[in-house]
Amino acid sequence: MSKQAATLEADPQLHEVFWIMAHEPALGDNLARIRVSKGLTQEDLEERSGVSVSTIRKLEQNDRKSARVSTLRRLAQALDVRTSDLFQPSPEPVSPLDESVHTDLFALRRTLKPVRGLSGIHMPDFDGEVTYESVRTSFLAANALYREDDYRAVVQTIPTLLLEAMTLVAEAGSPDSDRAARTLLSQTFQFSAQALIQLQQYDLAYQAITEGIANAELADDPLLGAWHVFNECWLFLREGRLEDSRRAALTTAETIEPRFSTGNPAEFATWGWLLLWASAAAVRNNQGDQAEDMLALAEAGAHRIQGQELEAPPFWAARGASTFAGFSPELIQIKAVEYAVVQGNTARALEIQDTIHLSGKLSSSTRHRHMLDVASAHASEHNTAESWAILRDLRTRVPHWLRYQSFARRVVDQLIEDRSRALRADQAEIATFLGIES
Structure with missing residues (x-):
């Protein structure tokens, strides 16, 4: 590599x-x-x-x-x-994956980009009977692979899962069964988009998001559609499309904005997360005042539902469900740390960090990503021992997740650039694991 x-x-x-x-x-x-x-x-x-x-x-x-x-x-x-x-965003991001994984994407590409001729769309053949329960079981099994960071297995699983869900929609015999099938298909597209963004297959991910939104609309589920916009904002940030990410998040948040007197936790959590996306794009695009305003609005929403049970709608994808349930005032503090790091105010980031007590409600990826922010802040403040300790812990506990994090590579690059002596064996091992020449 x-x-x-x-x-x-x-x-x-x-x-x-x-x-x-x-x-x-x-x-x-x-x-x-x-x-x-x-x-x-x-x-x-x-x-x-x-x-x-x-x-x-x-x-x-x-x-x-x-x-x-x-x-x-x-x-x-x-x-x-x-x-x-x-800068101008790269139209063709380079993937860190080896060619064998790109080969695995072939079947998924055929499913998301089927043959479209004058006689209509020609999907790949799917043999076998499907029921709502069988597709639901397949969906939950694929989510388990995603939670385990087994992205190659996920890529191999998604094509069949999508075909099963599409077949379920095609065979729906009533408005109720059609709505249920389209909800599950939309969730399958959501899950597919998440995995594809992880693998830097942005065009395929955008296709999955587009199809997911269409099916959410047909299922009359605006919150599910908004969660697809969540993925769209993530994708746009990855591509460096900061203003597009901000605009997509804000316009969708305005569409679903709940009444503070009557809104339910699901509405506030979805609305609040969209505001966080908008603020994340703004702070990265030199629009700090706008970012602070949106963060404050999200914080108000988090306090509005604090203490209430926050459960994601049934069968939301793994990352979606855990992220949804993690919307809380604690999350707002974590975002404040992130924004301080982005703005180069790493001393302030560590001050905020000292006030945070991580709970089990945040998704694992949110906690891991937050610790990379803390490691970056320590590196910038020349607290090298603390930064390496965080990286060592992540390397031990979540190696499959860590290996895909360019943020981790950037932190290690900084530590190597600033070092005054040769790397220890364990530090050199982390650098090698992340593909860095030390």
Whole structure:
């Protein structure tokens, strides 16, 4: 695996705080062009942004293949532009997966992109009888693989699962059975999109999201449709489409916004998560005031339902169910840590972290991703022992999850760059595990 490919992510959560572009020259070229258009030298930009001339020079000359969001934000602020103006998203992200996994995607590609001729759509053949219970059982089994981070097995399972769910819809004999079948099919598309985003198959994921929303609408389930937008926002963040992510989240949140006096927990949780997506995109795009406003609204929603039992609708995909149930004031604190890290205020991030007591209500991926934020903050504050300890713990407990996190690779890159002595054996092992040349 090349070093460039090794730094590309397949992260489980929305909250990736680094953009790694497959076509790095766009960032360097844009930075140089905007700086020159503002009449600034590299030294002027250093003075305004606090980013060293050395780093600016490496970025503009494309000697440096990636940059932290906090660095890009400071450069954007100094240049009086949005962060997204500094780069163009790569149309074809590089996958960190080996060719055998790409081969496994062939059947899934045929299912999501069937033959479409003048005579209609020709789906791959599916042999066998299906019932609602049989499809439900298959769906829950596939979710178990996802929870275990066995993405290759998930990819191999999804095509048959989708065909089963599609067959169930085709054979529905009444409005009620059609609605139930379409709800399950929509959930299957949701689950498929989550796995495909993890594997950086963004075009296929977008296809699954589109089909999922269509079926949620036919099932008359706006909250389920909103959860597909949740995945869409995640996908847009992965592609660097920050404004698109913010807009998708806000417009959907406005559509489903609950009344504070009568709204139920499911409505508040879905609405609140969309606000968190919008704020996540805004803080990464140099729109800190908007991000704070949306975070405050989400916090109000979390307090509104605090103490109430929060259960996801039946058969929501694994990540969706656990994330849904984790909407709470505690989650808002975790987001505050994340935003402080994105903005480069790592001392403040650690101050907030000291007030947080993680509970079992948060999804495992949310907790793991939060600990990477904490590790990043410690690395920036030169608390190297604390940062390595977090990485070592994640390497031991969730290796299958960690290996797909480009954020973890960025933290280790920072630790290696700042080290004053040779890596210890356990540190070198983590670097090697993440595909980093140490």
